[in-house]
Amino acid sequence: MSRKKKDEVRYDKDGVRKVMRIRDYFADSLGQFSLNAISGIVGQLTYFYTDKVGLAAGAIATIFMVAKIIDAFTDVFMGNIVDNTKPGKEKYRPWLLRAGIPAGLMLIAMFTVPKGTSTFQLAYVLITNVILTAILYTAIAVPYVSLQIVRTNSQEERSFIGTWRAAAGYVSGMVIAILIIPITNMLGGTQSAWIKFGVFFGALTILFMLICYKYARESAVDASNTNEEQVVEEVEEQISLMEALNKLVHNRYWVILLVIVFASNVSYGVTAVAGTYYAKWIYGNDNLVAVAGGLGLVPTILGFAFLTPMIKKFGPTKLLKYMAAISVVVNAVRIINPDNFVFNTAMGMITTFAGIPIMALATVLTGMTIDYNEYKYGIKMVGRTSSIQSFTNKIGNGLGAAVIGWCLALASYDATASVATEAVRQAIFTFSIYIPIILNAIMFIGLSKFDLESRLGEIHAAIAKRNAQKEDHQE
Template sequence: MAKKPLGTDSMGIQKTMRIGDYLGDCGGQFALNAMTGLVSAVMYFYTEKVGVAAATAANVLLAAKIVDAFTDLIMGKIMDNGKSPKGKCRPWFLRMAIPCFVAIVALFTVPAGLTGVGQVAYLFLSNVFLTAIVSTAVVIPYSAILVMRTKSLDERNKMGIFRAAAGYIIGMIIAIALVPITNMLGPDGVADQAAYIKFAVIVGALSAIFLLILYKTSKETAAAEEKPDDGLAFGDALNKLFHNKYWVIVLLANLFVNVIYALSASSGTYYAKYILGDDNLIGIMGAVGLIPTFVGFIVVGPMTKKFGLTKTLKIAFALGILGNAIRCIKPDSFILCITVGLLGSFATIPMMCLGGTLTSMSMDYNDYKYHNKIIGMSASASSFGAKVSSGIGGSLVGWILALTGFSGNMAEVTTPVRYGIYGFCIYIPLAMFVVLFILISKFDLEAKYADMMKEISARNAKEKAAQ
């Protein structure tokens, strides 16, 4: 039986996606968030289970993240120059399935008895392998395929929602359940290194499977209908990107939102253990935090249809400002943490869902302005900024703890340590939400998008007729 035609979206652009396409596509986000989530959570593993000094762990993670960020730029160029008959993006999902499993497990298999330079080298290399090689070789093609899969903003928004939901599921499993599950897997209800390795094996296997499904179901439909981009020199491509104000706004927004994500993933366990007195409370905090998350995934689509992308994001960031501002009044309150703190949890969901659409719109503006979408470099340079900021966000936890005199499993929490934890749990996210609100207020491409795409289509048709 022939499939029913898909029709056009609200802007009159042809649709290309069916439910199976969305489900297959979102598997890639599961694998990516598994890798990034475990890297964010590994600080606690290093300081509490392996005995690494907080400052050492923070510096190692930041160094690996800087290497990771620069490999993004290289990967963008490699992808743009790809000649595979399967496309520019798809082959990388197959190539990275097994390395993804190996890299996730290696993150936690720090050799027993390894100390000093040898230990630091292992931590650094295992992080570089996971983030700078495997994750990079997935995230750049995965970001780019959004714009190559469909021209429809409605479908890109929907892809973003599916991706965010899948990524959030594994992200929350790591953030909420990592400590309770590893404690359960450890001897006498206390997690040891072997418990973390068992958890990593399960997550790594699932991630590899989802990458294989992504390879099987992904297509580059929209890209097949257009002339291929002419290759641009690295410097020329980068110069053009920084003269695209919309791409710069998305770059900066990704910078700040990833600081918030990294802080949230890295800091919750410290707050539960040293402010509230029990690290198992992270499970309750996370479970309550699921409420605004599920609400966010449900309402972001209707909100986008009613208010548009930018206004939806402005509403979300305003709620983030409000929630964190109220928590500043009594930062050690568990009640405020699990009530108004929900506003901060909700505030990150729309950007999680719509960030990819904003990036794809900036790529389309490249096409409008330069006659070249600069897809690989756009995705890689945006990812470069996001990874540097996530590295900074995660390392901030270690740096602040080191500056305040923190030591692992400390029996008494000093005042400096307490205020340091307040800082990376509440004060810094508040400042980030203010910056995000200002940035997204400057993104006015949405109102111009339909006319811009019509002009691009007319120009391409004219060029094709002239050939």
Template sequence: MGKKKQKVLYDADGARRVMRKRDYMADMGGQLAIGVMANLVGQLTYFYTDKVGMAVGGVGIAMMIAKIIDALTDVLVGNMIDHSKGGNKKYYSWMLKMAIPAAVIIIMMFTVPIQAGQTAALIYVLVTNLLLTAVIYTMIATPFSAVMIVRTHSQSERSNMGLFRAVGNYGAGTIIAIITIPVTNMLGGTQSAWIKYGVALALGVLLLFLICYNNGRKAKFASDYESESENASETEEEEAVPFKDAIKMLLQNKYWVIVLLFNLITNITAAVAAASGTYYAKWIFGNDNLVAVIGAAGMLATVIGFVVSKPIISKLGVTKTIQLGLMGAAIPSLIRCFIPENFMVYAATSLVASFIQIPLMCLYGVLTAMTVDYNEWKYGKKLVAMSGGAIGFGSKVGSGLGSVILSAFLAIGGYQASLESATASMRYSIYGFSNYLPLVVNLAMFLIFTRFDLEEKLPKMREEVLARKEKK
């Protein structure tokens, strides 16, 4: 018997659907692994200060240096990938190359040689953070973010990928936030316990990367179907643009700059929120295990948020959904500014903030795809991988800067992990990064995003691009 022919499906815009259920699941798994690496950075400040015994000021400086260097790598790697050959499958090949190094560096993050002294430990922290974020994470996350753009031309499938990736990314943050403290405490609460925890995370990340790569190398991209049609010439690899010209194009694309800021700022607040919960539970409520209770409540809000994300985005559109999410994150922080010491208020506002931001998180890749379409309209070049660097930059640099900002607040507040109870300055430093900071940055991002009017312009732009191609 012959093989059953697969039914060809198209979305409402006439774009061919190419994604299968297992594609979404494998893609979500890849994002989950990437998310674990990013969210792990947010927990390191607490580990370095309270478990290893490093000076909080030194930790902040080391993390800041790592992030300054790290900030340069995304667009450089993106440009390198844009210049590489191998068709669309090249975006997955980097995941295979970096899978084992990723697992190794996760374990190394916890093997800080504090017995060699503060200086040696700080150098170790700097080097391992650079390897984790500036090298390995970038080599995986930058091409992976570009996959959403080249995998399918269907806007609805891109939105679905964004939803599944948001589930993976948020799931990673939730898992790290909920289990890190209870599990490491159960294992003894020492540095050795955190190393064991790191080994378990590393093995999970390695497995997820291998599954995602294996599915991706077998998958059919939209361009694979186009190459079988009369439009095969349109799917040829785009001629690479010199780095200097490419970065100039991107910086002149105000929408890419807005998306870059959006990813950066939202990931800063997410990283601070993930780490601040532990400090808040320990010093304000007197029990760091309460962070698991708060995380569990947030899990319920997350599940509901993902269920309603698709209808919310369909109803409001991309821009209004993001504005709702930013304002929805600012209001709970405002409430905590006036009622900072009530556990029920803290848990409830955390739950609301988690819920209302979920639809927003589903749109990172969709926003980047929109800026790629704008690049093609304005410059005749998509700059896929370099544009995708906005997501990678926001995720890893945002997470790292979150740790730097948190360390700065702690240092200013005279943080001392050895005290039995928090001093007044310590309490206000915790209120600062937990309540005041998210209020200010979310309101600022809301104002910035009022200038993002690309959504309404894109249909006409795409028509003009298609008309240009038909003339060639």
């Protein structure tokens, strides 16, 4: 009975062959766990470099800014590399090892800052950060995002992959954020303690990337084959980067999604920092950040628990549109009583719940735009399409963090003041309430115009007909 069930050919609600098993989802999600572990640890490095190594905070900030600029542009080149891989060779899967294993080793090197002059140490910090984040992380992330698209043709399974990835990434991020300080303090609180922490997560990254590599697959299973899992090798025309970019900007759905993802990431960049200022200057107690963060775990857990049934009920596009609308309304309601901790925390829990789906489904919508590329141009451009989205993610997060600084600067913010001025209060309300309202409204409008999901049936049929005609012509 179990054997028969295992070999049973399965189809989703759209009649597309399903190929994923629980084992596949789990193995695939370990890649996201590793990526978020890297980014989470990098996010803690300012404290490590200043308080454990003794480097100047201003110099470290400058180095991170330089590394971020380089990092933002390497995605485009990585997408071009994978899309122009020679026919007959795997495009995406090999990078999980080519970059995954070195990334685990480089994660350890981040903490082994040698003794010497500050100039020498800063050079070491810059080089290791650029290698890990701009080169190795990107060389994993772009192919890894692409694998979600080519692994299965089922929109349902792509959504489930996104859910598993988002959950694994969230767990990884929370583990780093919550445990890195107490664990390193327990180990002595020195640079040596941080090196031990780095060794553990470096080894874990290598192990998880090996598992992810083992169960990854380059191309989706042929839906017409009902006896065995024969994969379809797709050979695409190799085009230049500029030609690919020209085609992408003429794909209206890709442009719309670019705006949606950009707005989403600016919002994430803002809210990731805004809470501390809000607690200190509006509530009068910055310790309330931890309380709000702890309560925020509840809607996060519920968001992931209900994500799959919500996707089945509404579909990816409608679900994201509804969540954006909820965020607009809830943030607008906060204006009624912006000073009350209980009221605003309750509203924040709702927006946290509403923000979970975009974490899992942005790549699913990217997959739809890739299908449209094939329909419109006869070429998917998987790597370059995915890499531009990654580029937008990085720029959006960076801009979100910068918005806070700009708002505070305009309000003449003074960190040593005992009480916030009215201008500072309004600045905090601006980046905590008003800007999120605008960003979620942009997302709602964009999602309202993103009707690609309803067209997928006709698009896939047209692609299949064109491919069949090509085969007949070749014969």
